[in-house]
Amino acid sequence: MSEIIAEFAGRIRHAEATKTPLRLSGGGSKDFYGGPLCGEMLDTRPYAGIVSYDATELVVTARCGTPLQQIEAALAAQGQMLAFEPPHFGAGATLGGAIAAGLSGPRRAAAGAARDFVLGVKLMDGRGEVMNFGGQVMKNVAGFDVSRLMVGALGTLGLLLEVSLKVLPRPAAEATLRLEAPQGRALDLMNGWAGRPLPISATCWEAGDDGEILTLRLSGAHAAVASACGLIGGERVADAEAFWHALREQRAAFFTGDMSLWRLSLPSVAPPLDLPGAQLIEWGGSQRWLNSGAPAEIVRSAAAKSGGHATLFRGRIEARGAGAFQDLPAPLMALQKKLKLAFDPAGILNPGRMNREF
Amino acid sequence: MAFGLSGEDRKDMGNQRDKPAPPAAIDITGVIAALRRILPREGLLLGDEEGRPYECDGLTAYRQLPLLVALPESEDQVVAVLRFCSEAKLPIVIRGAGTGLSGGATPVANGIVLSLAKFMRILEVDPLARTARVQPGVRNIAISEAAAGHGLYYAPDPSSQIACTIGGNIAENSGGVHCLKYGLTVHNVLRLRLALIDGEVIEIGGAALDSPGYDLLALLIGSEGMLGVVLEATVKLTPKPQLAQVVMASFADVVSAGNAVARIIAAGIIPAGLEMMDKAATAAVEDFVHAGYDLNAAAILLAESDGTPEEVAEEISAMRAVLEVSGATDIRVSTDEAERLRFWAGRKAAFPAVGRITPDYLCMDGTIPRKRVAEMLTRISELSDDYALRCANVFHAGDGNLHPLIMFDANVPGELDRATSFGAGILELSVEMGGTITGEHGVGIEKVKQMCVQFSAAELSQFHAVKAAFDPHALLNPGKAVPTPRRCSEYRLTGTPRAAP
Incomplete structure (x- = not known):
């Protein structure tokens, strides 16, 4: 494994010296996400494998090129899981890519996001220097929290070599319910339930052929799930696992539209948005998907007005030209740029992927 | 290492610490005059006597008088103080309640203390969104008290929660006895309004669950007052569980107690709290708070379960089974809220209890x-x-x-x-x-x-x-x-x- 590290370091040092952009890539399953791809490919997949996993420690450490499937299988064998349910978006998805993209699945509102479960990273910066931040323990406040800063940075601050994640036991029981509710009512219900001690672990609202349906998953102790089912009502969904999996992987019918797919991240209590196109709501109201041909300015200003932001998740022709991510205010932008330079002074790591300016 | 030092032999160690190159000569009269123009009369503390209460935090062995203490009461005043210090290259130590145990708020000799004690307003509690917008000087427990009427609370509960402020919690990424299940400060803060050293004010995070760009929220939390001044925070509120119960188990040796902890986790249980005390600690505590601890045990474990009554019953019985297999010599389950609080009282009073015997x-x-x-x-x-x-x-x-x-x-x-x-x-x-x-x-x-x-x-x-x-x-x-x-x-x-x- 040390030869692979040496090879990565050689590539990065050469790129730094020659100011040649590098494109860090694992399985390529999230190539569509973020800004345009640019630079010579550096394939992270050779650096693979689980470094350590001890179920009683609730921690797994694995190399960046490890297939996400392999990690999930190892955890499942011990009755554990990655509670943030990272989307794979392809069979080749790697751990490094999942953490660099920083995306989370249906359980996010209840359990936390990818960044909430990262305990430590080993990374190689834009000078080819290998450094460790955080660690393999639950609580660690020594030094700035550089490891969480890496989550969602799309490889622009460093090549993630190893990642340590907190893992959780799989819930003893799960049940999925569906009930009819128009959007406004569904938002009220989700927010109301979230304020009560109920074991809701995922929500999905969608207007489909069979009406406006709110689907929700309950996870926890048998007794807790049973009593919540009684309280919430609705109808039990039989093939629930397939439903949540299709939602996470965006294989559900909603995601097969031929318009741009926007991800709106909003306060959960934001009222229904009046935007052209179809919507699907997750995370108790905090994540709203929009399939729409609306111009970027319209979508982004609606998101901002509601107190959130909009990401052009999968852009089609009509939205090209708009950046993937909502613009930052100037002082924040300046700060982000300085941070980028602190980790990658030559600006060679995935330039343009996170931000058009660097 | 935090000291509870009561002897006469206090050491003034501040001078041994690293400092940036001080300005060639500090024009103290000029500094005072400039700050007087920014702050109200009572917002500036000068001299040894007024500075004395600020010479240390919870790490009392390290003491250092600051040049002066600034107590702004508005955002504009904080910004103006920062601009002035930034131009004058005057070091700043930000301070909340001063309960920190690592000397994070120990003053520096050539700098000022910027106290946020006057920023103690809870600006908004939104029960539907389950958030509270608070100023940095608000005490940790005050947030839970303000939210209690809505069946909500702020989850991180450091032992000093009666006194420590949310601003300090953010600086330290504070935990508490419930963080295995409910997370640390970093998992419970959604947004910060932050003043940078040059007086620029920025918003980090927001009312949504994420924001574009690098995750500065994670970087700021736990940054020990070295990156910016928190002016306001939006924190997550958690629904109060219907019921909480605690199991107290005694062990004849610490190894069995340690193994029992691993076994509980291996059984797929994430207790709301899982604490251990050895014999020296229980002896000190029992004398002080009479929590009813088993003084013959080499170690005791406290394991809490919370949730619906059915859920708690299920989890307690599962934990009891694990503890029995792990060789617990005695197992007691709290029968009512008063007893649960008594079991915890000992743990929470452990530091002062030890302080009494040494x-x-x-x-x-x-x-x-x-x-x-x-x-x-x-x-x-x-x-x-x-x-x-x-x-x-x-x-x-x-x-x-x-x-x-x-x-x-x-x-x-x-x-x-x-x-x-x-x-x-x-x-x-x-x-x-x-x-x-x-x-x-x-x-x-x-x-x-x-x-x-x-x-x-x-x-x-x-x-x-x-x-x-x-x-x-x-x-x-x-x-x-x-x-x-x-x-x-x-x-x-x-x-x-x-x-x-």
């Missing part, structure tokens, strides 16, 4: 992998013999976060030094066992040397680069948390005291 003590804060807890206890007990100093142990066992309390008498020549070496030994063992020197108390000035053991020169210089992106002249909390390379080479040269003197 003139001084020093509190450590390492975190190690759970499976090495028993081994660590054995090593600590060996070190205790080597240094001829008593040590009581209280742990957040579920997190592997240890708080050994080293007892000493600062009036006995050499004991403070021995205690410090003992503490350094424990911190270095924590790193050696794959852990960290600090789980929740912060590095501050106290553990800044041990940062050299945990991090390489390249890692430390990366921390400095991050710091420089926010604060290029190192004016915010200088000398704290991240050591200079020179300091580390000195530390490495002198070696680490492991054997008894």
Whole structure:
């Protein structure tokens, strides 16, 4: 494994010296996400494998090129899981890519996001220097929290070599319910339930052929799930696992539209948005998907007005030209740029992927 | 290591610390005149007498009078103070309630203290969105009290929650006894309004669950007041569980108690709290709060379950089964809320209880992998013999976060030094066992040397680069948390005291 590290370091040092952009890539399953791809490919997949996993420690450490499937299988064998349910978006998805993209699945509102479960990273910066931040323990406040800063940075601050994640036991029981509710009512219900001690672990609202349906998953102790089912009502969904999996992987019918797919991240209590196109709501109201041909300015200003932001998740022709991510205010932008330079002074790591300016 | 030092032999160690190059000469009259134009009359504290209450935080062995103390009461005043200090290159130490245990708020001789004590308003509680918008000087427990009417509370609960402020919690990424299940400060803060050193005010995070760009929220939380001044925070509120019950189990040896912790986790249970105390700790506590602890046990475990009554019953019976298999000699379950609170009262009063039986003590804060807890206890007990100093142990066992309390008498020549070496030994063992020197108390000035053991020169210089992106002249909390390379080479040269003197 040390030869692979040496090879990565050689590539990065050469790129730094020659100011040649590098494109860090694992399985390529999230190539569509973020800004345009640019630079010579550096394939992270050779650096693979689980470094350590001890179920009683609730921690797994694995190399960046490890297939996400392999990690999930190892955890499942011990009755554990990655509670943030990272989307794979392809069979080749790697751990490094999942953490660099920083995306989370249906359980996010209840359990936390990818960044909430990262305990430590080993990374190689834009000078080819290998450094460790955080660690393999639950609580660690020594030094700035550089490891969480890496989550969602799309490889622009460093090549993630190893990642340590907190893992959780799989819930003893799960049940999925569906009930009819128009959007406004569904938002009220989700927010109301979230304020009560109920074991809701995922929500999905969608207007489909069979009406406006709110689907929700309950996870926890048998007794807790049973009593919540009684309280919430609705109808039990039989093939629930397939439903949540299709939602996470965006294989559900909603995601097969031929318009741009926007991800709106909003306060959960934001009222229904009046935007052209179809919507699907997750995370108790905090994540709203929009399939729409609306111009970027319209979508982004609606998101901002509601107190959130909009990401052009999968852009089609009509939205090209708009950046993937909502613009930052100037002082924040300046700060982000300085941070980028602190980790990658030559600006060679995935330039343009996170931000058009660097 | 945090000191509870009551002897007469207090050391003024502030002068030994790293500082940025001071301005050639501080024109103190000019500084006072400038700040007078910004702050109301009572917002500026001058001289030894007025500065004395600010000379230390919870790490009382380290004391240093600041040049002066600024107590702004509006955002505009904070911004103006920052602009002035930024231009005058005057160091600033930000301060909340001063309960920190690592000297994060210890003043510097050539700088001012910026106290946020007047920012104590809860601006908004939104029960539907389950958030509270608060000023940085609001006390941790005040948020839960304000939310209680809605069946909500703010989850992180450091032992000092009655006094400590949310601003300080954000600076330290504070934990508490419930963080294995409910997370640390970083998991419970959604947004910060932050003033940068040059007076620029920015918003980080928001009312949504994420925001575009790098995750500055994660970087800011736990940054020990070195990157910016928190002006306002939006925190997450959690629904109050219907019921909580705690199991108290006794063990005849610490190894069995440590194994029981691992077995509970292996059984798929994440208790709301999972704490361990050794015999020295329970003895000190029992005398003080009469919690009903088993004084014959070598160690006791406290494991809490919360949720619906059915859920709690299910989890308690599962934990009971695991504890029995793990060799618990006695198991008691709290029968009502009063008893539950009594069981916890002892744990929460552990520091003051130990403070009663020794003139001084020093509190450590390492975190190690759970499976090495028993081994660590054995090593600590060996070190205790080597240094001829008593040590009581209280742990957040579920997190592997240890708080050994080293007892000493600062009036006995050499004991403070021995205690410090003992503490350094424990911190270095924590790193050696794959852990960290600090789980929740912060590095501050106290553990800044041990940062050299945990991090390489390249890692430390990366921390400095991050710091420089926010604060290029190192004016915010200088000398704290991240050591200079020179300091580390000195530390490495002198070696680490492991054997008894």
